[in-house]
Amino acid sequence: MLNKPEIQYFKGQWPAQKTYTFARPPHYFRLESGKYLGPITVAYETYGQLAPDGENGVYIAHALTGTAQAGGHSGQEKGWWEPLIGPGKVFDTNKYFIVCANVLGGCYGTTGPTSLNEKTGMPYAMDFPVVTIRDMVRVQKHLLDHLGVKHLKIVSGGSLGGMQALEWAVTYPELVDVVIPVAASERLTPLAIAYNQAGRRAIMNDPNWLGGRYYGRTFPVDGLALARMIGTLTYKTNETFEERFGRKLAGRSRDYYNFFQDFEVESYFNYQGQKLVRRFDANSYLYLTKAMDLHDLGRGYPSVLSALRRIKSKVLLIGISSDLLFPPVEIRGLAVELRRAGVDATYRQLQSTFGHDAFLLEFAQLSQIIGEFLAEAGLN
């Protein structure tokens, strides 16, 4: 039996984080599916100071393979939204108490498929229940209650993080002043579901996956690397690749007619795959992409519109001009729907050739757009 299954199966290291454990048996957490899960540990980071009245909360939600480390530095690693989080930055740590937690189902310290199933003494693997974005958000609410955060001035995040921001606005309308989902919309499109499916299939085709029971055995390296490559196809644009690689051959021998001679763009995709394998769990990848697929704000409500009508926050939707995964037309459409539902919704767009990844790259534009919006909303 393994004590710390989380860190033995992929070589990623993450900084020591704060953790909070709740839903200890028999007080299980009831998931949206009706299944019960417990205990649940949440790994999180905080930035800034909580006001005595607990009203100055900000929640930042991470994307598919992100971590709780949204801001600050840990060794050489900068937080993934570090340029937006800090004193005087748009998510201003002089004003706000900012919380970011690893999502439910993740592999960076929060309970997920790598965690020990107390009932079996083994990692959950595929016995982990399907979790949804809504479940993630409800777990985050437990964490905020524990921390004494009574109110959220802002909830923001990109991609999977943007989906969480939207769910926050619908699930806890009284608690949030402003939500800022970046590169996310009200539900995942069928095409995006198909990309996620291809990624999952890449993992499940790997003979080392073993139905998810690879812990302590050989990691399904090739499967997860291919899944990452498939994902990366949707995060970038051809324009980026033209500028960076064009049709240049990789390596030194450059034998054009050799079947195994890669173009530089192929080496780049190989590298992206290999990089993720060192730091992420394959089963977590399965569960988090599944949660994305199930993302649908209207689920459990008579309609999407009636779900949107619950929202009391101001909403700033940010799209990316070159995003294939969440095309601007989708996000602009959500802004229209939100206004139809009586929500104070604004649409702004990052002009970028980086594609979906722009939410992790275009910090100057993000700072300006978010800064202006918060100033108008009286929050900065």
Next chain:
Amino acid sequence: MLNKPEIQYFKGQWPAQKTYTFARPPHYFRLESGKYLGPITVAYETYGQLAPDGENGVYIAHALTGTAQAGGHSGQEKGWWEPLIGPGKVFDTNKYFIVCANVLGGCYGTTGPTSLNEKTGMPYAMDFPVVTIRDMVRVQKHLLDHLGVKHLKIVSGGSLGGMQALEWAVTYPELVDVVIPVAASERLTPLAIAYNQAGRRAIMNDPNWLGGRYYGRTFPVDGLALARMIGTLTYKTNETFEERFGRKLAGRSRDYYNFFQDFEVESYFNYQGQKLVRRFDANSYLYLTKAMDLHDLGRGYPSVLSALRRIKSKVLLIGISSDLLFPPVEIRGLAVELRRAGVDATYRQLQSTFGHDAFLLEFAQLSQIIGEFLAEAGLN
């Protein structure tokens, strides 16, 4: 030792086709790579009658998983461009002698990795040499010489077929009056290379692939099916999937929170994968996508422009408004380059939500655009 390795490894059946064999040892065919290949068998179909002077030829080139059966019917199967080929149709069999051959490296009767390597008595598998679009076209020229075709009025095809049409114009400028590449440009983009690489990796990750030596053993079903799914992501559009599937669940049980519950769009992708496995060879898929990656009209010339300057044919480029793989902007750009090179080039666009696949679907628009162009060129 197996006599007909081609038909034992995937369950596809194709109609009895005419074949032509050349490059019998020691008169090997010299590939662009400098390697030698022989004998080479070409499986082909013809439609219409060759004029006594041999001047009424038309060559139609097929796409990645296409066959020589471009026109007509074979049992219940209609040719893939049947609505364009026939008496009174745009490729008019009352006027033209139309030839379509399975490409070099394919698995529908033309020599490829499934064929017997006479040196080893085994199928080539990965000992098959890398072939290029230019090699395919030069093989087709051998076939036309054999058939007595002295001149081509038209060369056309979509996707990989469009690349062949462009290579025809550059390699044999004196022989072709009009080329009509659909959904193809002068070289494959880095992003398209990355998609192809992901597909190849899906096959090579399959434990049954065995370095290509799966013939007579277990076919790498999961790998080829996943490769097809990855390809299909680029052939279609989200708009199509929204209309057809939306976010509907597949099957009867519809257990939303079951990890293995598919959305209808996932079932569709599974189906596309399973369908290809029955009719296509995995190693051929590797070699033909590699040939696509190597497609670059300028290769071997001082520049793309100098390659384009060789062209004497009129060129009608047809793009597809919703094509992700060959975005209209790329193809329009080629039209500009062609005119800069002094070529009589026209760009027309299919208005379609079908994406890249529109070249196999939008027959009314194709007939009109091609028909008008040929009439102006004095060919119809």
